[in-house]
Amino acid sequence: MIVSMPSIARSAAPGKVILLGEHAVVYGRAALAATIDRYVEVTVTPRSAALPSTPPRLHEALGRAAELTGIEPFGLNASVRADLPVSVGLGSSAALSVALIRALAKCAGQSLADDVVCTRAFEIEKIFHGFPSGIDNTVVTYGGLIAFRRDVSVTRLSTPRPLPLVIAIGRVPRETQTAVRALRDKWSADCATYEPVFDQIDALVAQAEDAIAAGVLPVLGALMNANHRLLQRLGISTDELDAMVGLARNAGALGAKLTGGGGGGAVICLCDNDRDRLVQQFTHAGWRAFAADIAERGSDGAADARGFEQRNSASA
Numbered sequence: 001m002i003v004s005m006p007s008i009a010r011s012a013a014p015g016k017v018i019l020l021g022e023h024a025v026v027y028g029r030a031a032l033a034a035t036i037d038r039y040v041e042v043t044v045t046p047r048s049a050a051l052p053s054t055p056p057r058l059h060e061a062l063g064r065a066a067e068l069t070g071i072e073p074f075g076l077n078a079s080v081r082a083d084l085p086v087s088v089g090l091g092s093s094a095a096l097s098v099a100l101i102r103a104l105a106k107c108a109g110q111s112l113a114d115d116v117v118c119t120r121a122f123e124i125e126k127i128f129h130g131f132p133s134g135i136d137n138t139v140v141t142y143g144g145l146i147a148f149r150r151d152v153s154v155t156r157l158s159t160p161r162p163l164p165l166v167i168a169i170g171r172v173p174r175e176t177q178t179a180v181r182a183l184r185d186k187w188s189a190d191c192a193t194y195e196p197v198f199d200q201i202d203a204l205v206a207q208a209e210d211a212i213a214a215g216v217l218p219v220l221g222a223l224m225n226a227n228h229r230l231l232q233r234l235g236i237s238t239d240e241l242d243a244m245v246g247l248a249r250n251a252g253a254l255g256a257k258l259t260g261g262g263g264g265g266a267v268i269c270l271c272d273n274d275r276d277r278l279v280q281q282f283t284h285a286g287w288r289a290f291a292a293d294i295a296e297r298g299s300d301g302a303a304d305a306r307g308f309e310q311r312n313s314a315s316a
């Protein structure tokens with residue numbers, strides 16, 4: 001049933017990092033992900049007259065989200081603000097998808113269970129990423145730290161110690177769909193080489209779950225380093241990402257690796273010391289970097305997004 005848009009509604013959702021297991025997760029192995037304290041906020045209003053032109057995929061996302069919500073897809077205006085860097089593997093499309101679904105549900109007076117939000121957001125994620133594993137929309141919907149196995153399980157993890165992160169942004173944006181497709185081609189041509197690497201990543205994830213549960217950060221850091229080496233072997237890293245990881249380790253980070261699709265994008269560094277100093281070292285070397293903490297709440301509790309840098313606007 002199509003209902004007309006009654007009122008303005010706003011929702012925010014956090015970005016995310018993949019701590020271990022990206023790419024292998026596409027092939028059924030486990031991965032660990034966590035939401036971070038950076039947000040995307042969507043405001044939906046009835047369409048106003050003068051609107052900036054809409055990027056095509058954003059336009060498509062809004063139309064599809066309206067359709068999933070049962071709202072008349074024409075006549076909507078959505079504005080998007082974020083303090084989360086976009087197109088660098090920090091879950092901006094998942095945060096946008098989840099916030100859009102929640103905002104439209106509010107407009108329609110629907111109270112959605114998290115699993116419905118997650119399923120609908122997955123449909124929007126496909127517009128941005130083709131055939132994603134679902135890890136991004138899942139962690140962003142539920143929030144906190146999760147272990148994810150595609151189509152099998154989602155487990156919430158807890159840790160006795162916070163995981164202090166520094167995130168540094170490379171100069172080259174990443175294109176997840178391209179990276180996933182390139183690996184798929186290599187895997188199809190030579191399964192015997194790639195499957196054991198995925199198994200090794202899966203084993204690292206299992207050990208990392210134990211390290212997180214015990215709060216042993218040096219072990220978690222070493223596992224992240226090992227994961228980065230395996231991602232290098234998969235051809236996912238770049239010279240720039242390797243240089244950033246090297247900088248972090250030389251500066252005393254417990255571990256560092258690329259996060260997300262690779263081929264560009266961001267690195268995450270696990271710290272036990274002065275995060276400001278590592279941020280400064282990245283900045284000094286010409287990379288944007290910031291300290292980040294795990295956001296315990298998912299999209300429902302993320303309405304206080306702050307310090308927005310990115311601005312976009314969409315209409316359908």
Ligand code: PMV
Pocket residue numbers: 018021022023024025026088089090091131132133134135136174176180259260261262
């Ligand atoms: O969207 P990104 O760059 O955070 O990458 C998601 C992780 C991948 O494993 C590379 C893809 C997927 O769908 O799981």
